Amino acid sequence: MVAALERRYGITGLTESAVLPVIGTKELIAWLPTLLGLGADDLVVVPELAYPTYDVGARLAGAQVLYADSLTQLGPQTPALVFVNSPSNPTGQVLGVDHLRKLVGWARDRGVLVASDECYLGLHWDAEPVSVLHPSVCDGDHTGLLAVHSLSKSSSLAGYRAGFVAGDEAVVGELLAVRKHAGMMVPRPVQAAIVAALDDDAHEREQRERYRRRRGVLLPAFQSAGFTVDHSEAGLYLWVTRGEPCRDTVGWLAQRGILAAPGEFYGPRGARHVRVALTATDERIAAAVDRLTD
Ligand SMILES: Cc1ncc(COP(=O)(O)O)c(C=O)c1O
Known part of the structure; x- marks a missing residue:
């Protein structure tokens, strides 16, 4: 496993005892604050637009939650745990090396644990995401850092957990x-x-190319239907807007037989976006393209 992580993601210095299999990463994320013994006096930071399970995990532990994308939003508070997710679900945003380095340095100075959800790390299109364990981010020192990886996306093993x-x-x-x-x-x-x-690796490449092809037809179809595509530089989703409340967009798409997730599911800042997944079959993606460009 360690060799594969070095080959695929350039993560160096890991030993086998620094890698722990989990029953799908949703479970790990949902229970991490509890397993760490966090409680009512502890603060967990989650991205402002995020996969809802970070918040679920903090709530299960009875911890406080702060939604923040930048350290300045924290003020003088010292959280126990910070979740980051690059490439992001739902936006597809990639956090650069400088951003992650700054976060790691800040967390290290304060003894804060950083849990980096990297389940879309291998699925990149217009930007190169990097693991928090990559030496360019952490200088080879993994203290206070956890990288969370799922085989559901990169290898289609969702049913295996x-x-x-x-x-x-x-x-x-x-x-x-x-x-x-x-x-x-x-x-x-x-x-x-x-x-x-x-x-x-051949299967991982095949998967990536499959999603790249789907994105290659779906993204311009949304643009030609008048949507603006924001971020979406990596990961499994397009983060799109028609400049209207997300529920109106979900309705507009539903009338054309296209299912999208309302952005408000992921936080109030998503109120005017919808998340479109690249996970439908090629045939269904082609049908959606036809309906958008009709
Ligand atoms: C950002 C993110 N993290 C974690 C997961 C959980 O994946 P799994 O439990 O299948 O490993 C998902 C699933 O959609 C996700 O989008």
Whole structure:
């Protein structure tokens, strides 16, 4: 596994004991604050537009939640845990090396744990995302850093519930100790599937090219139908707007038989966007293109 992470994402300095399989990353994200022992006195920072499970995780632990994309929004507060997600669900935004370096330096100075959800790291189109464990971000020091990786997207293993968390060996060790006593072990065959998937670079490339082709037809179709496409430089989604409330856009698309997620699901700043997934089959994507350009 460690060799695959170095080959694919340039993550150096990991040992096998710094990598822990999880039962899909949703479970890890939802339980991480609880497994870390966070509670009412602790603050968890989540991106302003985000996959809802970061918030779920903080709530399950009874911790406080702050929605923030920049450190200045935190003021003098010192959170216990900061979630970042690059490439982002839902926007497809990629955080650059400078942004991540600054976050890591700030977190390190304060003893804050950073959990970087990197489940779309391999799916990039117009920008090159980087892992928080990449030496250009962390100088090879994984202290206080966790990278969360899912096999659901890069290898289509969603039904297997296959993912892993890697990084700070002490934190990973602590998570393993708690999780094994809580019965949160990943079955051996699923662990074998994770290893097989990480060793199968040809399949990963094929997947990426499939999504690239779908994006290549769907993105211009949305633009020619009068949509503005924001971010969407990586990941599995187009983040689009018609400059109107998202529910109106969802309705407009539904009349054409196209299903999109209202941006407000992901936070108030998404109120005028919708999220369009590239996960439909090629045939369904082609049908959506026809309907948008008719
Ligand atoms: C940003 C993000 N993180 C984590 C997950 C969870 O993926 P899984 O539980 O299948 O590993 C998803 C799934 O959509 C996601 O979008």
